Amino acid sequence: MRKDTKFIHAGRDKKYTGKAVSPPVYHASTILHDSVAELNDATKNIPNNSMFYGRRGTITHFAFRDAMVELEGGYGALVYPSGLAAINAALMTFLNTGDHLLMVDTVYGPTRTLCDTVLSRMGIETTYYNPNVGAHISETIKDNTKVIFTESPGSVTMEIQDIPAISKVAHEHNIMVMIDNTYGNLVNFEPYAHGVDLSVQAATKYIVGHSDAMLGTITCTEKYWKKLFHQSYAMGYTAGPDDIDRAMRGIRTLKTRIKQHEESALKIARWLKKHELVDLVLHPAFADCPGHEIWKRDFNGSNGLFSFTLKEGHNEAMTAMMDSFKLFKMGYSWGGFESLAMSFYDLKKERDLNLWDNYGPLVRLHVGLEDADDLITDLEQGLTHYKNAL
Ligand SMILES: *Cc1c(COP(=O)(O)O)cnc(C)c1O
Numbered sequence: 001m002r003k004d005t006k007f008i009h010a011g012r013d014k015k016y017t018g019k020a021v022s023p024p025v026y027h028a029s030t031i032l033h034d035s036v037a038e039l040n041d042a043t044k045n046i047p048n049n050s051m052f053y054g055r056r057g058t059i060t061h062f063a064f065r066d067a068m069v070e071l072e073g074g075y076g077a078l079v080y081p082s083g084l085a086a087i088n089a090a091l092m093t094f095l096n097t098g099d100h101l102l103m104v105d106t107v108y109g110p111t112r113t114l115c116d117t118v119l120s121r122m123g124i125e126t127t128y129y130n131p132n133v134g135a136h137i138s139e140t141i142k143d144n145t146k147v148i149f150t151e152s153p154g155s156v157t158m159e160i161q162d163i164p165a166i167s168k169v170a171h172e173h174n175i176m177v178m179i180d181n182t183y184g185n186l187v188n189f190e191p192y193a194h195g196v197d198l199s200v201q202a203a204t205k206y207i208v209g210h211s212d213a214m215l216g217t218i219t220c221t222e223k224y225w226k227k228l229f230h231q232s233y234a235m236g237y238t239a240g241p242d243d244i245d246r247a248m249r250g251i252r253t254l255k256t257r258i259k260q261h262e263e264s265a266l267k268i269a270r271w272l273k274k275h276e277l278v279d280l281v282l283h284p285a286f287a288d289c290p291g292h293e294i295w296k297r298d299f300n301g302s303n304g305l306f307s308f309t310l311k312e313g314h315n316e317a318m319t320a321m322m323d324s325f326k327l328f329k330m331g332y333s334w335g336g337f338e339s340l341a342m343s344f345y346d347l348k349k350e351r352d353l354n355l356w357d358n359y360g361p362l363v364r365l366h367v368g369l370e371d372a373d374d375l376i377t378d379l380e381q382g383l384t385h386y387k388n389a390l
Contacts, residue, residue: 003071007186007255011067011248016059025245026058056233060241064248071251072181072199073192074219078232079239083182083202084110086216088118090178090200091147093231094224097123099146104161105353106131106154108180112350128352131159132290138169145173150196151180152189153291156307156344156364157355158282160291163298167195176224182206185335186251187258189299197221198228205335206303209250209257212336213243257337257369261304264375265367271376272308277383279360282307304367305334307344313361313390318343320389321363327370327378334366339375341365341382 001009016023031051033039042052049062057065061079068077080086091114095101103115105128115126129140131154148170152161163179170177179191181199185206191199198220201207208215216239220228269283280288283306284295295302310318321343322330328341344362367375 003187004255006070007251010070010251011063011065013063013066016063016066022245022248023059023063025241026060027241028058029054031058055236055238057238058241060244060248061239064244067248067251068186068217068219071186072201072217072219073190074199074225075222076225076229077217077219078228078237079203079244080216080218080232080237081239082214083180083200083204083216084114085237086200086202086218087111087180088114089216089232089235089237090198090218090228091115091119091124091149092235093228094147094176094178094198095119095124096146098144099124100142100144101126102137102140102145102148102175103128104131104149104151104154105129105351105355106157106159107149107151108155108182109350111149111151111180130353130355131161133166134162135165135169137166138173141169141173141175145175147176147178149178149180151183153183153284153289153295156282156347156362158284158289158307159355160284160289160295160299162291162294163191163194163196167197171195182335183303183305184299185254185258185303187255188301188303191219192221194298198224202335203247203250204333206254206258207247207250208243208335209254210246210336211333211338213246215239215243215247217247258301258303260369261367262302264369264372265302265304265306265365267372268365268367268375268379269306269308272379275383277310277387279309279311282309304339305364306367307362307364310361310363310386313386317386317389318361318363321382321386324385325378325382327375328365328382334364336366337369339366339368339370339378 042050065077103126167177176197178198179196182202201217203215272278273281328339342364
C-alpha cells in the first residue's frame, strides 16, 4: 500500500469500526466485564488492545494508536493530553536523577522551560547544543548522557538537523535519540528511517488540523515500548475520546492539506524573498537555510510553517504591521486550516548559544488554506503599514 492510501485506511480495522466507516467515539471510564475469566483475560492482555479501564484506553484510543504506528512507524503508540505532556512523559520515562540530557538549542520554548525547571529540580542536567552540530555531537557527550533530544527544523529559526549523523553517534554510545516531530507531522519526515528511537508529536497541530483540540502522541521502537507504556500509565496519562476522534478525522485529509499548505507557503515565501523590506526568509526549501541540503536528503517536502526577518525596524513598526493584518490572525499554535502570524522581537532570551547575528524583527507565519494571492495581498498591506511606521 502506498502512503497516500494508508492515510485513508489506517486504524480502520473492522474490530474497531464494526459496520461503520470510522471507529466509534467510545466514552467510558468503567468497562464492564461479564465474568471473572473475561476480567482476568483483559488484565493479561495489557498492553494489548483490550478494554480494561477507561484510562487504559477504549476502541477510539486503540484505533488511533494503531493508525499512528501505521503512519509514523515504530512499534507502539500512546496518547497524551497535549504535545508538551508527551514531551514530559518521554523525558520523565527515560531520564533519572544524575543523568545528562543533550537538548537542541533551537527547541520549542516550553520544552526548554520544562528542562530548566522540572527536570533541573529533579537533578537532571541539560546541555543545549547547536542544531547544526551533526556528528560533532560526540564532543558534547558525557559519561552520564542518556538522551539526545532533537527537533528539526528548529523552532522559529528553522535550522535542519542531521538526524542520521546524530543517531549514529548516539547509538555508538548507547544513548537514546528522541525527536519532536511536530513539524514532520506524518507526511514530511519519517523518524524511524533516520535512526530515531522515539518520536513525539503535538497532534494539536497538523494532525488535528482544525485548531480545536489539544493532543500529544508518542511512538517508539520495540526496545523502548514496554517501559514507555508502563511508566505513562503509572503517571496517569490519557486523552479524551472526542479529541482523539478529531485527530483521527484529521489524518484522513492530512496528506492533501499538507500539499496545499506547502504550495501556498512556497509561493508566499518566494514573494517575500523579493520584497524590499525583507532580509531573510527562513524556509528549509531555500538554499540559504541552514541544513537545506540535509532537508533535501531527509524530508518529504515542507508545509505551511516558516519565518522571515525584516531589514530594519522596531517594535512600533512591528505592532503597526501585526495590527493591520486581516487574514493572518495573531495567536499561538499552528497547523490548522487558518493563517497565523506571530512576531518575535527578542528571540535571544530563548537561546543559550549565540548562533546568528540577526536577532532583529522576525515574523513567523503559518500559511493556511486560504487563497495564496489573498494572503500575499494581506502581507503587502501589512508591510506597507510597517514601512510607514519606520
Ligand atoms: C505546539 C508544539 C508543542 C506543544 O504541543 P501542545 O499540544 O501545544 O502542548 C511541542 N512541540 C512543538 C514543535 C510545537 O509546535
